Amino acid sequence: MIGVFDSGIGGLTVVRALRKKLPKARILYVGDVARMPYGNKSAATVVEYSREITRYLVRRGCKLIVIACNTASALAADALREEFSVPILDVITPAVREARRAAKKGTIAVLATRGTVGSGAYQKDLPPGSTALACPLFVPLVEEGYVGTKEGRAIVKRTLRPLANKKISTVILGCTHYPLLRREISAMFPSAKLVDSFAVAEDAAALVKLDPGLGNGGKPGLEVVVTDRTEHFERLASKIIGSKVKLKVIDLESLSGIRH
Numbered sequence: 393m394i395g396v397f398d399s400g401i402g403g404l405t406v407v408r409a410l411r412k413k414l415p416k417a418r419i420l421y422v423g424d425v426a427r428m429p430y431g432n433k434s435a436a437t438v439v440e441y442s443r444e445i446t447r448y449l450v451r452r453g454c455k456l457i458v459i460a461c462n463t464a465s466a467l468a469a470d471a472l473r474e475e476f477s478v479p480i481l482d483v484i485t486p487a488v489r490e491a492r493r494a495a496k497k498g499t500i501a502v503l504a505t506r507g508t509v510g511s512g513a514y515q516k517d518l519p520p521g522s523t524a525l526a527c528p529l530f531v532p533l534v535e536e537g538y539v540g541t542k543e544g545r546a547i548v549k550r551t552l553r554p555l556a557n558k559k560i561s562t563v564i565l566g567c568t569h570y571p572l573l574r575r576e577i578s579a580m581f582p583s584a585k586l587v588d589s590f591a592v593a594e595d596a597a598a599l600v601k602l603d604p605g606l607g608n609g610g611k612p613g614l615e616v617v618v619t620d621r622t623e624h625f626e627r628l629a630s631k632i633i634g635s636k637v638k639l640k641v642i643d644l645e646s647l648s649g650i651r652h
């Protein structure tokens with residue numbers, strides 16, 4: 393079984409990519425809706441939350457973990473790899489790989505949360521001269537339904553203004569929600585290539601090919617567990633996956649193993 397987690401529902405975009413590559417796998421997804429956003433929290437807090445979720449996924453029998461959250465990938469991947477023996481994939485490594493491949497000349501720009509930008513996790517593996525910009529309004533913009541609206545476009549334009557005079561050739565969408573703003577972001581960089589994190593699905597598929605046991609465990613399919621459930625999130629989850637998704641709630645004590 394493959395365990396996937398994110399601070400919320402946005403990581404289901406990664407699940408969608410995984411299911412295309414691995415239709416026979418069983419996937420257990422945890423969305424930490426009760427404690428999101430992670431993007432504005434300290435590194436220590438994001439590491440602690442990510443540890444709790446990974447312990448839960450491993451307790452439930454997951455043999456491969458995909459961190460489908462850029463902020464948790466940036467701040468917690470190293471700590472998780474130290475603590476757990478199962479393979480742990482993050483979404484930053486494949487996005488950097490894709491961007492380096494795409495960017496022959498011109499500047500690479502990373503758009504991400506404050507936490508991800510502040511960690512330097514992207515910048516350390518990108519060519520010198522690359523730039524990173526925190527876009528803290530993009531997540532609420534997506535979650536509150538401003539995609540495709542005049543106001544949404546105005547916020548994207550205003551946020552990206554610091555990059556206006558740089559010769560950007562490649563833009564990394566370094567946050568789960570930003571692929572949903574692809575059209576608005578692309579309008580600001582008409583000749584740039586936009587890179588997302590979905591190549592992590594190829595990495596997961598390559599590991600499962602080497603060791604098919606990683607994807608097994610019960611019936612093929614998707615189980616979505618959240619730390620808080622609202623109808624709004626259930627609708628958003630179904631929209632991302634493209635079919636009805638039922639969210640199961642787990643309280644934080646059960647998640648962290650305090651209560652069994």
Ligand code: DGL
Nearest residue numbers: 399429430431462463568
């Ligand atoms: N999932 C987060 C990320 O990809 C965005 C939402 C949040 O800040 O929690 O960085």
